[in-house]
Amino acid sequence: MCRHLAYLGPPATLRSLLTDPPHSLFRQAWAPRRQRYGTVNADGFGIGWYTDGDPVPARYRRGTPIWGDPSLPxxxxxxxxxxxxxxxxxxxxxxxxxxxxxAPFADGRWLFSHNxxxxxxxxxxxxxxxxxxPAGPSGAAILLSLEAMVDSAFLWALISRxxxxxxxxxxxxxxxxxxxxxAGGAGRFNFLLTDGQAIAATASGDMLWYRRRPAGSGAPGSGAPGSGAPGDAAPWSVTVASEPDDDGPGWTEVPARHVLTATPSGVSVRPLAPAAPGGP
Ligand code: GLN
Known part of the structure; x- marks a missing residue:
């Protein structure tokens, strides 16, 4: 299984979000602590991010281990x-x-990952x-149109429609x-999706965690500037991830078979429909 993470909050460096935490996503590539399937995540990585005013994110992806990319630091x-x-x-x-x-796979303003x-x-x-x-393109045509022959890209094609x-x-x-x-499909469907404004994610087959907190209460929010406007409430951040990237307080596990929606101002969690008979 892969590991994934999404963050919304005050602007922070990719380094503070992805490599600085003691059990960062970077470190989880070779030393995940709570991964249920697989032991290393060495088959590539990807980062998607939004910049001010542009609703369409940028992506940087590689097919090699994250620790071996000399350009990333x-x-x-x-x-x-x-x-x-x-x-x-x-x-x-x-x-x-x-x-x-x-991952992340992209379509317009959305970024998606599947664990x-x-x-x-x-x-x-x-x-x-x-x-x-049934009324759409044939199954073969859908598979041929995928960016890559990966189950995740197929699931993303269904979701993005x-x-x-x-x-x-x-x-x-x-x-x-x-x-x-x-329809008789089975598997593990831990999805992570954002449009740059909110995060949606599912826990279905593996763990999912989130932490919402005031920015400045420790990495990754630490050092991130507030809005600066007098009288503004302190900004909050929210992180949603396969597993916590530190042992600090505030992490909450999402129960199995639930779907979450998160923004810096709040998180809601509700159950998925029960798996169909014969499903996972
Ligand atoms: N099935 C997806 C892939 O091959 C995700 C794998 C995973 O979660 N390890 O990329």
């Missing part, structure tokens, strides 16, 4: 953002390699596409899991 030191989604990858058997197979697997990939995907999109049709982020994640399971 410089970038992480100078890039600052108030909305970041990043992942380190442990490729599922039978999926493609390379940077195009690494888990679609069982039976890729054969199961063609059948699911035919059942879930819903987003483009106007579904809210958490609803699109939950509905996709329900639809895949109702």
């Amino acid at each position: 410089d970038l992480a030191r100078v890039i600052r953002s108030g909305a970041v989604l990043a992942a380190v990858r442990s490729a599922t058997e039978g999926t493609a390699a390379g940077e195009q197979a690494a 888990g697997r679609l069982d039976g990939w890729p054969e199961s995907a063609a059948g699911l596409a035919a059942r879930l999109l 819903r987003l483009r049709a106007g579904e809210a982020m958490a609803a699109a994640l939950a509905a996709t899991i329900a639809a895949v399971e109702a």
Whole structure:
């Protein structure tokens, strides 16, 4: 399983968010503490981030281990953002390699990561596409149109169709899991999604944690400037991640089979529909 993390809050350097914490996403690439499946995440990584006023995020992805990228430390030191989604990858058997197979996947203003697997990939995907999109393109056409032959890219194709049709982020994640399971699909569906304003995520097969706190109460918010406007309430930040990146207070685990929506001003968690019989 991969590890992933999303952050919303005052602008902070990628370094403070992704490599400085004692059990950072960077470190989780080789020493995750709570990973249920797999031991290292060496099959690539990706970082997506938003900058002021531009609703479309930038991405930096590589198909190599995050610790072996000589360019990343410089970038992480100078890039600052108030909305970041990043992942380190442990490729599922039978999926493609390379940077195009690494999360975050993107579509317009959305960034997406998947920690888990679609069982039976890729054969199961063609059948699911035919059942879930009966009036749409054939299953084979959907698979051929994917950015990379990865179960995560296929699931993202299902989710992004819903987003483009106007579904809210958490609803699109939950509905996709329900639809895949109702169509006979099984697997582990830990999704992480942002539009730069809010984060939606699911716990379905692996852990999910979040921490919401006033900025300046420790890394990653530490050193981040407030709004500066007199009388403004102190800004808050929220981090949603596969596992806590430090042993500090404030981390809350999301119960299994739940979907979360998080912004710096609040977090809500609600149950997913029960798995269909025969599902996970
Ligand atoms: N199945 C996805 C991939 O191959 C995610 C893998 C994971 O969570 N380890 O990239």
